[in-house]
Amino acid sequence: MSYQVLARKWRPKDFGSLVGQEHVVRALRHALDAKRLHHAYLFTGTRGVGKTTLARILAKCLNCETGVTSQPCGKCSTCVEIDAGRFVDLLEVDAATNTKVDEMRQLLETAQYAPTKGRYKVYVIDEVHQLSGHAFNAMLKTLEEPPEHMKFVLATTDPQKIPVTVLSRCLQFNLKQMPPAAIVAHLEHILREEQVPAEPEALALLARAASGSMRDALSLLDQAIAHGAGRLTARSAADMLGAIDRAFLLDLVAALGSGEAAAAVKIADDMQARSLSFDAALGDLAALLLKLALAQTLPATLAEDPERARLAELAAAIDAESLQLYYQIALQGREDLPLAPDEHGGFVMTLLRMLAFRPEGAGERSEPPAAAKRPSPKSEAPKAAGWPELVQQLPVAGAARELARNAELQRREGNAFDLVVPKAKAYLAERGYGEKLKGALEQHLGAAVTVKVSVGEIAGTSTAALEAGERDARRAAAAQSVQSDGFVKDLVNLFDAKVVDSTIKEERK
Numbered sequence: 423m424s425y426q427v428l429a430r431k432w433r434p435k436d437f438g439s440l441v442g443q444e445h446v447v448r449a450l451r452h453a454l455d456a457k458r459l460h461h462a463y464l465f466t467g468t469r470g471v472g473k474t475t476l477a478r479i480l481a482k483c484l485n486c487e488t489g490v491t492s493q494p495c496g497k498c499s500t501c502v503e504i505d506a507g508r509f510v511d512l513l514e515v516d517a518a519t520n521t522k523v524d525e526m527r528q529l530l531e532t533a534q535y536a537p538t539k540g541r542y543k544v545y546v547i548d549e550v551h552q553l554s555g556h557a558f559n560a561m562l563k564t565l566e567e568p569p570e571h572m573k574f575v576l577a578t579t580d581p582q583k584i585p586v587t588v589l590s591r592c593l594q595f596n597l598k599q600m601p602p603a604a605i606v607a608h609l610e611h612i613l614r615e616e617q618v619p620a621e622p623e624a625l626a627l628l629a630r631a632a633s634g635s636m637r638d639a640l641s642l643l644d645q646a647i648a649h650g651a652g653r654l655t656a657r658s659a660a661d662m663l664g665a666i667d668r669a670f671l672l673d674l675v676a677a678l679g680s681g682e683a684a685a686a687v688k689i690a691d692d693m694q695a696r697s698l699s700f701d702a703a704l705g706d707l708a709a710l711l712l713k714l715a716l717a718q719t720l721p722a723t724l725a726e727d728p729e730r731a732r733l734a735e736l737a738a739a740i741d742a743e744s745l746q747l748y749y750q751i752a753l754q755g756r757e758d759l760p761l762a763p764d765e766h767g768g769f770v771m772t773l774l775r776m777l778a779f780r781p782e783g784a785g786e787r788s789e790p791p792a793a794a795k796r797p798s799p800k801s802e803a804p805k806a807a808g809w810p811e812l813v814q815q816l817p818v819a820g821a822a823r824e825l826a827r828n829a830e831l832q833r834r835e836g837n838a839f840d841l842v843v844p845k846a847k848a849y850l851a852e853r854g855y856g857e858k859l860k861g862a863l864e865q866h867l868g869a870a871v872t873v874k875v876s877v878g879e880i881a882g883t884s885t886a887a888l889e890a891g892e893r894d895a896r897r898a899a900a901a902q903s904v905q906s907d908g909f910v911k912d913l914v915n916l917f918d919a920k921v922v923d924s925t926i927k928e929e930r931k
């Protein structure tokens with residue numbers, strides 16, 4: 423039999439096997455046994471605490487062939503089909519993907535017909551808060567005068583977003599987060615049944631990391647078992663959790679490097695949902711930035727790192743100044759964290775600062791401006807003729823782009839390129855950068871190419887140097903107005919003045 427993830431395999435099939443939520447179970451049992459049925463139920467609670475599970479159990483209670491009951495038999499074809507997710511009169515809708523009013527209308531039209539097989543047609547609408555206003559209105563009509571044979575079970579993580587008109591017609595149950603002790607006990611039970619040996623501290627670690635979600639606890643358990651090759655030690659659980667936390671940070675730095683604000687904020691939200699410490703995260707972020715900066719100058723420092731491939735990729739994609747800047751802002755952000763309205767807000771603000779103060783051109787992946795717009799070189803260096811123009815046409819991003827922009831062409835013989843970079847950009851002479859540029863050149867020229875990069879004196883004809891010269895004049899004008907801006911003044915006081923200076927951009931007209 424194929425492997426089934428633990429969370430699915432161990433989805434409780436009746437009230438008795440559900441962990442916690444006693445207050446809800448008691449009320450539902452009582453109502454079912456007394457046959458006092460409501461026509462719409464709403465389960466609220468954070469993710470992975472049993473909303474969908476309860477909705478399915480309730481559907482069984484209402485339709486079990488032994489009669490409406492708080493103890494569905496689990497054996498009749500109705501119970502079996504509901505467990506297998508293929509009962510005709512149980513309609514599960516994910517509102518997150520069916521937000522439109524037309525879909526809602528269509529769904530509700532079918533509600534007019536009697537159930538095919540069961541006693542009731544049960545509509546489970548998951549993530550109901552995602553429905554559009556019109557869809558809610560369409561639903562409201564049915565909620566006001568529901569057909570006898572129809573039951574609604576709504577579930578949401580965000581009840582605030584549900585109109586009161588809908589709320590007032592539902593019997594609402596608030597599910598609680600799973601306490602760590604309950605999670606540990608449940609994991610122990612499952613591990614015993616699955617015959618997986620486990621150290622108790624490993625379970626405590628997983629329970630803490632799950633922050634109240636049983637589903638998260640079970641999927642972490644899945645990963646930890648895989649990580650520990652079939653057994654569960656505290657060591658392997660800690661390793662695995664550490665790797666997950668680091669993955670968050672790596673994704674975050676990648677988002678910063680490419681200027682994706684939405685992605686960066688999303689990661690902060692995910693960290694919030696997982697209750698990661700933002701203070702620790704800023705410390706870890708600074709450590710990661712340091713590691714990347716080191717890798718740019720001394721690639722050998724990554725040799726032993728288990729994440730070296732990803733780290734090398736990031737080190738190549740983000741320029742050195744940006745890393746310095748992020749590092750500084752991370753340290754400052756950590757200091758400011760206790761003063762922030764809340765930790766999540768303080769963390770997000772720190773990320774926005776990093777994004778706002780990226781050095782010009784950092785991480786841009788757009789196509790280069792038309793070659794026609796290039797300024798003519800200040801000093802004609804005949805050997806370098808054509809290189810900036812070639813750079814303009816190269817389909818390069820990240821590392822190769824950095825190198826291409828900062829290098830001057832010393833000599834070109836056929837397709838053998840000898841490039842030189844200034845001392846300040848010595849890290850670009852590392853092999854990885856040259857390799858990437860070689861790839862880009864080969865793609866562009868359609869022929870085999872060799873690239874040699876050395877460190878030395880430059881004449882000021884690299885694309886970066888040309889742009890810097892062009893920029894200086896405009897920047898002088900821009901700096902005047904920028905310096906007098908109050909917000910900028912505050913930031914200048916907070917951060918190194920040099921940093922601010924290198925990031926002034928003239929407005930695009």
Ligand SMILES: Nc1ncnc2c1ncn2[C@@H]1O[C@H](COP(=O)(O)OP(=O)(O)OP(=O)(O)O)[C@@H](O)[C@H]1O
Nearest residue numbers: 429432433440441469470471472473474475636637
């Ligand atoms: N109270 C619980 N007791 C036992 N297992 C649970 C409980 N809650 C969740 N689980 C486990 O987590 C899995 C997912 O639960 P469920 O789908 O009910 O969560 P949910 O509250 O609907 O979450 P979401 O908001 O993410 O949809 C279940 O298959 C089950 O394995």
Ligand SMILES: [Mg+2]
Nearest residue numbers: 473474548577
């Ligand atoms: Mg659910």
Ligand SMILES: [Zn+2]
Nearest residue numbers: 486495498501
């Ligand atoms: Zn049954």
